[in-house]
Amino acid sequence: MTTALSNKEAVGERYVLETMRHAQQMTWEAVERIARAMVPGMRESEAQLRGKEILAGMGMDRIWHPLLIRFGANTLKTFKQRSEGDPQLAENDIFFVDMGVVWQGHEGDAGATFTTGSDPEMIACAAASKTLFTQVENLWRKGVAGTELYQYAADQAQAMGWKLNLDIKGHRVSDFPHAIHRGGDLGDFEALPNAGLWILEIQIAHPERPFGAFYEDLLI
Template sequence: MSTALSENAALSGKEAVGERFVLDTMRHAQQLTWKAVDAIAAVIKPGMLESEATARGKEILAELGMDRIWHPLLIRFGANTLKTFKQRSDGDPVLGEDDIFFIDMGVVWQGHEGDAGATYTSGSDPEMKACAAAAKALFDRVEAFWREGVSGVELYRYATDQAEAMGWMLNLNIKGHRVSDFPHAIHRGGDLGDFEQAPNAGVWILEIQIAHPTRPFGAFYEDLLI
């Protein structure tokens, strides 16, 4: 099993946290972030522009009482689901009746960083539904492997092999990252996929982004390892 981080643990280096860090508050931030993801997904409907979904998502986050956004809210429709975090969307697509989209958000609650993302479909396209389900299924496999106490490098090596076995292509430009009490960036934790030790619980986000092997769409899923 991966070492569970206690509230009083003195972490250093790539896993350093601030004096305000509390593991239970990280768990609370995770729960509130998933509540927000679900609320935003529920209002995204065919005919909506990607920009309209993003604007409504920001309103929902404000209504839910977030402290602040620590990374931009990303909502991607259709072919834009192949884009990585740092890439801009192409145009401002309209969500179709049979389409795919994902939500990716980083939000601060009670001074702690939540980060979650998931993929949804608007219709009955079987390959889109399979792709969305596969991102979550692959996440679950890799999360279970993490619990065996392996390194971050081994996690993404395993994720690559599993994605291939499942018939999908893993985007290795997305390899997970640090979170903590805000702001985690001062600790320079780097990517989870480059971390050569067994990642502690409560301070790393596992990211999975896959692409359909022949069609122009993909799927994304991320959550806190805890």
């Protein structure tokens, strides 16, 4: 998908689409490695330290947004909200990993939700966040503006029996640092989002129980 770049989609001189794809792949590898390192009994603070060790060992350039690992009820927290306490991961629990890492001067950003044990509603919630992401991603591929993507996401989440957090509406990435371009949120972008420049974020909540799920990836 390629449309004329707007000012909100400005990139730096180093930006290369294929390097963005590499950053995406490396970030997903890191998410999976960190998720495998999470074990019941571990506290969130311990998880953060372990996650940073894993990232350092993978040869990243740097972290461009804080590594977030949320357990249990803290999966309802948004990026800017602090976790409540320092909970331990339970035998039947839900958690997500969210990271923004620079690889070869380009910003990777990915997040996904995982479960321990066999709680069926937690497993369903984690799966639903990825399913909803895929549905919205497929709509984007048809050439839909960012504003419409999140209205669709909200409608689909409700139909699926979950609550979409519309305080989380996606954002820009590019060569580091993308922030100088001030692209704003994907959910407020009224044009057709170009590939390799936008992160689609999905955060849902269980309608009754105190947990949720998160999934994000690069639209490419």
